[in-house]
Amino acid sequence: MAAYVLHLAILAGIYIILTVSINLIIGYAGQVSLGHAAFYGIGAYISALVSLHWHLPFPAAALAALLAAGLCGLALGLPTLRLKEDYLAIVTLGFGVIVDLVFLNLEVTGGPDGLPGIPAPSFLGLDFRPPWLYLILVVVIVILVLIAAYRLVDSYHGRALRAIRDHEITAQVMGINTPAYKIVVFTLAAALAGLAGSLYAHYITFINPETFGLHTSILILTMVVLGGMGSIAGSVLGAVILTILPEMLRQAHAYQELIYGGLLMLLLIWRPSGLLGRGKLSLKFLKREG
Amino acid sequence: MLTLKSVQAGYGRLPVLKGISLHVRAGEVVTLIGGNGAGKTTTLRTISGLLPPRKGTIEFAGQDLTRLPAERIVTLGLALVPEGRRVFRTLSVTANLELGAFHRRDKGAVRRDLEEIRQRFPILKERAHQAAGTLSGGEQQILAIGRALMARPRLLMLDEPSMGLAPRMATQVYNILAELKAAGTTILLVEQNARAALKVADRGYVLETGRIILDGAAADLREDPEVQRAYLGKGYQEVWE
Numbered sequence: 001m002a003a004y005v006l007h008l009a010i011l012a013g014i015y016i017i018l019t020v021s022i023n024l025i026i027g028y029a030g031q032v033s034l035g036h037a038a039f040y041g042i043g044a045y046i047s048a049l050v051s052l053h054w055h056l057p058f059p060a061a062a063l064a065a066l067l068a069a070g071l072c073g074l075a076l077g078l079p080t081l082r083l084k085e086d087y088l089a090i091v092t093l094g095f096g097v098i099v100d101l102v103f104l105n106l107e108v109t110g111g112p113d114g115l116p117g118i119p120a121p122s123f124l125g126l127d128f129r130p131p132w133l134y135l136i137l138v139v140v141i142v143i144l145v146l147i148a149a150y151r152l153v154d155s156y157h158g159r160a161l162r163a164i165r166d167h168e169i170t171a172q173v174m175g176i177n178t179p180a181y182k183i184v185v186f187t188l189a190a191a192l193a194g195l196a197g198s199l200y201a202h203y204i205t206f207i208n209p210e211t212f213g214l215h216t217s218i219l220i221l222t223m224v225v226l227g228g229m230g231s232i233a234g235s236v237l238g239a240v241i242l243t244i245l246p247e248m249l250r251q252a253h254a255y256q257e258l259i260y261g262g263l264l265m266l267l268l269i270w271r272p273s274g275l276l277g278r279g280k281l282s283l284k285f286l287k288r289e290g
Numbered sequence: 291m292l293t294l295k296s297v298q299a300g301y302g303r304l305p306v307l308k309g310i311s312l313h314v315r316a317g318e319v320v321t322l323i324g325g326n327g328a329g330k331t332t333t334l335r336t337i338s339g340l341l342p343p344r345k346g347t348i349e350f351a352g353q354d355l356t357r358l359p360a361e362r363i364v365t366l367g368l369a370l371v372p373e374g375r376r377v378f379r380t381l382s383v384t385a386n387l388e389l390g391a392f393h394r395r396d397k398g399a400v401r402r403d404l405e406e407i408r409q410r411f412p413i414l415k416e417r418a419h420q421a422a423g424t425l426s427g428g429e430q431q432i433l434a435i436g437r438a439l440m441a442r443p444r445l446l447m448l449d450e451p452s453m454g455l456a457p458r459m460a461t462q463v464y465n466i467l468a469e470l471k472a473a474g475t476t477i478l479l480v481e482q483n484a485r486a487a488l489k490v491a492d493r494g495y496v497l498e499t500g501r502i503i504l505d506g507a508a509a510d511l512r513e514d515p516e517v518q519r520a521y522l523g524k525g526y527q528e529v530w531e
Contacts, residue, residue, distance in 0.1 A: 159381065163389050166378035173338055173372065175364040175393030175441070230380070 006131040013138035015239035021192035027229035030165025032089040035096030039069040039190040041212025043197025058121030062198040069194020077186035103209040114208025228277020297346035308500035321479040321487040324497035330480040339363040367444035379423030390440030428459030484521035
């Protein structure tokens, strides 16, 4: 039982990094991304590959994951973030599908079989194989990510981001370089997702493409919407609830999916802006601006 | 100070401005009046850099604005109060004001300006921590003007500041414009409400389907029979008899 709780706590921690990072894009910069799991997957695969082939220690592998996912985010963001947000939703969706297919078909990623035998982290003379030690590692990283996120959103730059979310053109007239802000945030969020991927890979020690598909992107998005967009605490709460809730519903296994979906719907009817959020999920990209 | 020479602009294949020339001198209040779809907002969007002109030149204080992006143009001293106010709804009133000074690096002066604007518009002090989206339309308009003033503009551009406001609030907004004028602020004012605009302005241009059809001193435009008929809501009879 204790091992099971530890396992869920570690997964929740990884999801927190994912939700906080995508919340920077959606809840603060007001852009829609439907392919966040792709960056998660890029981080996981890069981290696994550099560990397996080059025997890099975990900190170096995690850094490689962070940089690789960030670079992919930059490469995707540069051409697309200058466009309107509806394009971004479609491009990120397509990107997620393509990356998933690449994992599935490349030799080096092991195709559908994935990559087994990823080493558990071992550095500073510590072996992080025991789950409670791994949990400490995850918690430390989550805390660092949260501090960084809070510092960003409460800063001068965070305010510029929220101005972009509220009204992009007006933000531009105020002298805010909106394309630059969007690209930097998108890159940062992609890099953090890569870090989460690295933590996942070295914890489970086995990865395959299934984990990083569209359903994971949607799950992360759901966590953010449930917790409340534009609220870091909301992202944490959403990640924790949606990690634990399906597990608690296991006892009613015949009705698990039904209750899960029903609860989500009720929550969002009751609180359309999420548990702790202020803004509603923007479907602006579905309508033309007048 | 601001000079437009035969500026053409449009959206996609649709031409909106078909060659506009106008100028604003330092210390002047100039208004651009015209009906719906005449190109008033498009003119301001083009000057602000939100819409690149197809032809013609825009010059501000000796600088060519034609190819500058919007976020650079504001640093030269051009501030826009956009149509429909466009306050940052989820941000506090104070945050909105501070964003007006986003490009400024003189932090001490920004703080003093913030204090000055709050004194001048006490409602912005009262509502300092409220989300801007919760203000009334008139209060939002005052906030949008205050936010633009935080940029310390050399030229203030306003797009339909009285639109959608209760008459009493519209009057209050125009009183503010009169005060700004008295303080020597250079203003380019776009309005459908020609009566109010011509009262505060020194000069005016009349825009019709992308062309300037008339210009002159505001007092003369007020007396012009064509302007009276089309924009001041006086019937033919009243004008001709």
